[in-house]
Amino acid sequence: MRDLSRRQVLRLGGAFGLLTGTAALSTAAALSRRPAVTGAELRSAVPLPPPFQVPLPLPRVLRPVSPGHYEITQRVAEAEILPGIRTPLWTYDGTFPGPTIESRRGRPITVTHRNELPVPTVVHLHGGRTPADSDGYPTDLVLPAGWTAEHHAMPDPRAVRTHLTRSYTFPLDQRPALLWYHDHRMDFTAPAIWRGLAGLHIVRDDAEEALGLPSGPRELPLLITDRAFAADGSLDYPSVDGNLRARPGVRESFLGGVLGDVILVNGAPWPVHEVDAARYRLRILNASNARHYELEAVADDGRRLPLVQIGADQGLLDAPVTHAALPIGPAERYDVVVDFAGVPVGGRVRLLNRLGSGRTAEVMAFRVARRARDDSRVPAVLSTDLPSWDRPVRVRDFSFRAGQLDHGRGWLIDGRPFDPSRTDVTVSLGDVEVWRLVADVHHPVHLHLAGFRVLSRGGRPPLPHDAGLKDTVSLRPGEAAEIITRFDGYRGRYLFHCHNAEHEDMGMMANLEIT
Amino acid sequence: MQRTGGTSWALRAVAGAHLVAIAGQPVFAGVYLSGDYDGLRLHATGADVVTSLGYVQLIAAIVVWVRLRRAWPFFATTAVAAAETVQYFAGLDGALWLHLPLGVLTVAGLVVLVVALWRRPLEDVDA
Numbered sequence: 001m002r003d004l005s006r007r008q009v010l011r012l013g014g015a016f017g018l019l020t021g022t023a024a025l026s027t028a029a030a031l032s033r034r035p036a037v038t039g040a041e042l043r044s045a046v047p048l049p050p051p052f053q054v055p056l057p058l059p060r061v062l063r064p065v066s067p068g069h070y071e072i073t074q075r076v077a078e079a080e081i082l083p084g085i086r087t088p089l090w091t092y093d094g095t096f097p098g099p100t101i102e103s104r105r106g107r108p109i110t111v112t113h114r115n116e117l118p119v120p121t122v123v124h125l126h127g128g129r130t131p132a133d134s135d136g137y138p139t140d141l142v143l144p145a146g147w148t149a150e151h152h153a154m155p156d157p158r159a160v161r162t163h164l165t166r167s168y169t170f171p172l173d174q175r176p177a178l179l180w181y182h183d184h185r186m187d188f189t190a191p192a193i194w195r196g197l198a199g200l201h202i203v204r205d206d207a208e209e210a211l212g213l214p215s216g217p218r219e220l221p222l223l224i225t226d227r228a229f230a231a232d233g234s235l236d237y238p239s240v241d242g243n244l245r246a247r248p249g250v251r252e253s254f255l256g257g258v259l260g261d262v263i264l265v266n267g268a269p270w271p272v273h274e275v276d277a278a279r280y281r282l283r284i285l286n287a288s289n290a291r292h293y294e295l296e297a298v299a300d301d302g303r304r305l306p307l308v309q310i311g312a313d314q315g316l317l318d319a320p321v322t323h324a325a326l327p328i329g330p331a332e333r334y335d336v337v338v339d340f341a342g343v344p345v346g347g348r349v350r351l352l353n354r355l356g357s358g359r360t361a362e363v364m365a366f367r368v369a370r371r372a373r374d375d376s377r378v379p380a381v382l383s384t385d386l387p388s389w390d391r392p393v394r395v396r397d398f399s400f401r402a403g404q405l406d407h408g409r410g411w412l413i414d415g416r417p418f419d420p421s422r423t424d425v426t427v428s429l430g431d432v433e434v435w436r437l438v439a440d441v442h443h444p445v446h447l448h449l450a451g452f453r454v455l456s457r458g459g460r461p462p463l464p465h466d467a468g469l470k471d472t473v474s475l476r477p478g479e480a481a482e483i484i485t486r487f488d489g490y491r492g493r494y495l496f497h498c499h500n501a502e503h504e505d506m507g508m509m510a511n512l513e514i515t
Numbered sequence: 516m517q518r519t520g521g522t523s524w525a526l527r528a529v530a531g532a533h534l535v536a537i538a539g540q541p542v543f544a545g546v547y548l549s550g551d552y553d554g555l556r557l558h559a560t561g562a563d564v565v566t567s568l569g570y571v572q573l574i575a576a577i578v579v580w581v582r583l584r585r586a587w588p589f590f591a592t593t594a595v596a597a598a599e600t601v602q603y604f605a606g607l608d609g610a611l612w613l614h615l616p617l618g619v620l621t622v623a624g625l626v627v628l629v630v631a632l633w634r635r636p637l638e639d640v641d642a
Contacts, residue, residue, distance in 0.1 A: 010587055013627055021620045025613070032612030399550020414550055436552035458609070459555050478548070478611050480555055 035355055036477050038442035038500065039257030039290040042228035042236050048262060049083050051270035052348070052365040059200060059221065059266060062099035068109045070101060074197070075116040082262075082269060085233040089196035090117055096267045097223050097287075098181070098199025103172050105205035111181075112167040115142040119244050120161075121192065124184035125170055125201060126331060126446070127177060127313055127471050132492025133160065134168040135448055138186035138509070139420050142166045156420035158493065173489075175315035175385065175451075175469065176205045178221065178283045178333045186420070187248030190258065190289050190501035194227065194237050198287050207383070208316060214281040214337060214376040220273065221283045224328075224363060226260035226291045236260075248505055255402075255409060256441065257290025257502045263353070265364045272365045276372035279339045281310075286328045289501040292442060292474065294354040295363065296325040297338055300347050308378055311335025312468030314451035316383040321467050325354055329444035329474025331499035334465070337378050343368045386469055388453070389484050392434040396425070400475070400498055400508060401440040410506035411498065417507030418497075424510035425496075432486045439475035443503065446472040448494040448512070452485035472499055487514050522582050523637040526575040530592075533568040534629045537622055540565060558606075566603050569596040585637050591628045595621060 065071050077094045081087045092098025092113075103109055115121050120143050124136030133140075139159035179201040183192035200221050209215070230236040238254045241247035250258060265271050286293060297305040307323045310316060313333050326334055343349055351363040403412035410417055413424070427433060434455065437445050454466035458479050466473070466481075473481050497509035540561050547554030573596050576589040598621045605614040 007587075010591075010631060013631075014591070017624055017627065021624070024616045024620060028612050028616045034610075034612060036609075036611070397550055397552045399548070401548065401550070438547060438550045438552060438555075440548055458607075459559060476609055478609055480547070480552055482552075 036442070037259075037292075037355070038477070039259045039502070040254050041259040041261055041360075042238065044229040044236065044261050045231040046082060046085060046229045046233065048359065049269055051359075051362050052272040052350070054083065054268045054271045056220075056271040056273035056364065057266045057268050059095065059097045059100045059223070062093070062101050064109075068107065070109060070111045071114070072098065072111060073114045073116055074121055076118075079267070081227075081264065081267060082229060082233075085229070087229065087233050087235060089235070090192060091196045092181075092199050096196035096198070098197070100200040100202060100221065101181075103170070103201065103203050105176055105203055106171075106173050108169060108171045110167050110169045112165055113142060114165045115144045117144055119188065119192075120144065120147060120185055121197070122184050123166075123168060123181055124448075125168070125179055125181045127179040127333075127451075128170055128172070128201075129174040129449060129489045130168075130170055131490045132494060134170060135492075135494060136168070136184045137420075137493060137495070138184050138189070140166075141185060159420070172203055174203060175383075176203045176208045177311070177313065177315035178202055178285060178335065180223070180285055180287060180331075180333075182287070187505050188244050190250075190505045191237050191239050191244050193287070193501055194258070194289055195235060198223070198225075200285065202283075211379055211382065212375070212377045213310065214279045218276070218278060218376065219281040219283065221266070221285070222364070223266050223285045223287050224293065225264045225267075225287045226289075226360065227262050227264055228260040229262065249408070250502060252408075254502065255506065257500045259288075259291050259360075261359060263356075263360055263363050270359075270362055270364060272367055274369040275340050275366045276370055276374070277340050277343060277345060277368050278372050278374035279337055279341070279376045279378070280366075282336045282338060284328065284334045284336060286330055286332055288330050290330060290503075291360070292327065292329050292355055292444075293363070294325050294327045296352050296354060298350050298352055299343055305338055305340075305342075305349060308337040308339075309334055309465065309467070310337055310378060310382055313471045314469035317468040318383055318386050319380060320378055320382065321464050323464060326465055327355075327474065329442070329472065329499075330501070331444055331446055331472045332470075332474055340366065340368050341374065345370060386453075387451075387486065389432045389486050392432045392484060394427075394431065395434045395436065397436045397438065398510075399438045399440075400443040400445065403507075405507050411503040411508035413497075413508055413510045416510075418509035420511070422511060423493075423513045426513045426515060427487045429491055429514055430486065430488050432484065434482055434484050436480060436482050437473070437475060438480040439477065441477045442475065442500065443508070444472050444474040444499040445496065446499040447485065447496045449489055449514070450485045450487050452483040455482040455484050457481050487512075491515060520583075520638060522575075522579055526572065526579050526588060526637070527632050529568060529572045529575050530625075530629045530632050533565065533572050534625055536561065536565045536568055537625055540618065541622070562603055562606060566596075566599050569599045572596070579637060583637055588628075588632065588637070591624075591631075595625050595628060598624065
């Protein structure tokens with residue numbers, strides 16, 4: 001056989017290269033999730049209701065038993081989430097979401113929790129500036145009556161355990177904001193939240209109320225979660241140990257996170273809410289374990305209503321920021337004003353999720369019922385007390401990535417899985433630090449105690465929705481962010497972790513010691 | 516076999532430097548994903564260098580085409596430079612599903628091109 005000429009070699013090589021390249025790239029395009037999604041979706045085994053039929057429930061506001069003192073009983077309850085189907089839940093005071101606590105800035109409250117559930121629990125007030133002994137450290141468990149099983153995986157000599165009840169004291173010396181309380185038990189946070197252990201906590205003050213923002217019935221808390229239902233009506237969840245007593249973790253294909261195929265707002269599937277043709281203040285929390293949303297408000301004619309962001313995780317922005325669509329990762333909150341004035345009476349505005357597909361692309365709807373007077377306003381200046389820090393005393397890098405645990409795969413911060421007895425980061429009270437967070441897949445990174453500001457994303461300026469003071473920053477695959485904060489308030493042992501609840505249960509937490 | 520002239524050497528040199536630069540990109544990406552934030556800056560600077568070298572190589576290939584009547588280096592370099600441009604914006608957009616396989620293919624393509632350029636002088640008349 002005669003030698004091939006260079007031209008022939010090139011032609012052959014070129015053709016082969018082109019073929020391989022086209023095949024590789026089309027396979028990548030076909031197999032990949034675009035947009036990227038971290039987690040695996042459960043499919044409900046019961047028929048799902050049509051969207052926008054069930055009215056939006058508003059969680060009841062908890063009445064104090066005496067001034068500044070609240071009591072909540074954690075117990076099993078049944079609820080009709082899907083029409084005609086009974087679903088057993090783990091609840092705060094019998095409902096999902098739990099009752100809302102309304103509080104005032106600087107007025108301390110005490111919440112006494114009584115655990116009547118079959119497993120230990122611990123309550124964390126997410127976003128609260130709370131002394132360490134009331135911050136709900138994952139081993140500070142409240143044991144239920146007759147608890148005998150011991151989860152010996154990681155002994156923690158500093159754990160403070162109580163039997164049956166525990167009182168948490170919240171000074172609430174912080175900016176007015178939408179906070180939320182949820183279970184934070186080590187290794188079992190994700191299934192506990194999934195079963196219903198989450199509720200809202202609102203902090204208010206006079207300055208915010210003087211702004212003239214939409215209020216009363218025109219202020220709506222929206223707690224968004226995704227869930228899946230088993231054939232018997234119970235919530236489906238891929239736990240290794242269905243009793244959640246001893247063995248933590250989920251089946252292997254769900255290591256990335258558990259997604260449901262039913263979107264619940266305030267515990268109702270794809271609900272609808274009747275509104276006046278006026279401005280509404282939507283206080284949105286993504287309380288999902290792993291699902292990210294990109295929300296947009298779309299009218300019947302396809303027009304997108306502007307989402308005017310007035311607040312972030314830790315309260316009001318300095319000035320409003322208008323979005324066409326708003327991405328929200330697990331545990332993030334956005335305070336948004338939507339004006340329904342331009343929508344005809346009888347018209348509908350759907351809240352959609354651009355990251356969803358099929359049924360998860362819809363969230364809820366508003367039906368404009370009547371014209372009405374609107375005295376509310378969105379001032380150009382919302383607040384003037386946002387901290388701005390400079391001169392950090394330290395810069396730290398953290399990687400958030402998949403890795404090997406002692407038993408099986410899991411999630412690591414800086415190459416190490418969570419160990420309650422190891423101090424990962426020590427800071428002095430009052431120190432300003434810059435943290436540079438690098439993610440392999442989606443990781444919503446949350447700091448306890450300290451609110452922070454986002455300095456950059458991917459080496460470029462922060463995105464419009466990064467404005468204001470946050471306590472959770474949602475990183476996308478391969479993305480990095482720089483955040484700056486000042487560790488003040490209280491000394492003690494705190495946490496920072498990924499708020500993908502499955503990641504957090506499978507190692508992705510670290511200890512922050514403030515001295 | 517002919518002596519290799521200055522025009523060819525220029526293209527060979529640029530393509531060689533281009534290959535060295537592109538080999539750094541997966542390294543810096545790995546450093547970045549290990550949690551070293553500075554790896555991101557190296558990867559971004561590397562992207563600027565690699566893409567610029569791609570365009571310089573394109574100019575050298577045009578000169579080769581004009582002076583030596585050899586067109587294939589130009590077409591091959593155009594393909595690599597086009598891939599690198601797409602790669603650049605896929606990276607900025609965080610479209611990792613495209614960025615990763617296209618990166619591997621681009622490196623493979625450039626390796627083949629550099630080998631072809633260095634194997635025999637461009638001045639050689641093809642058999």
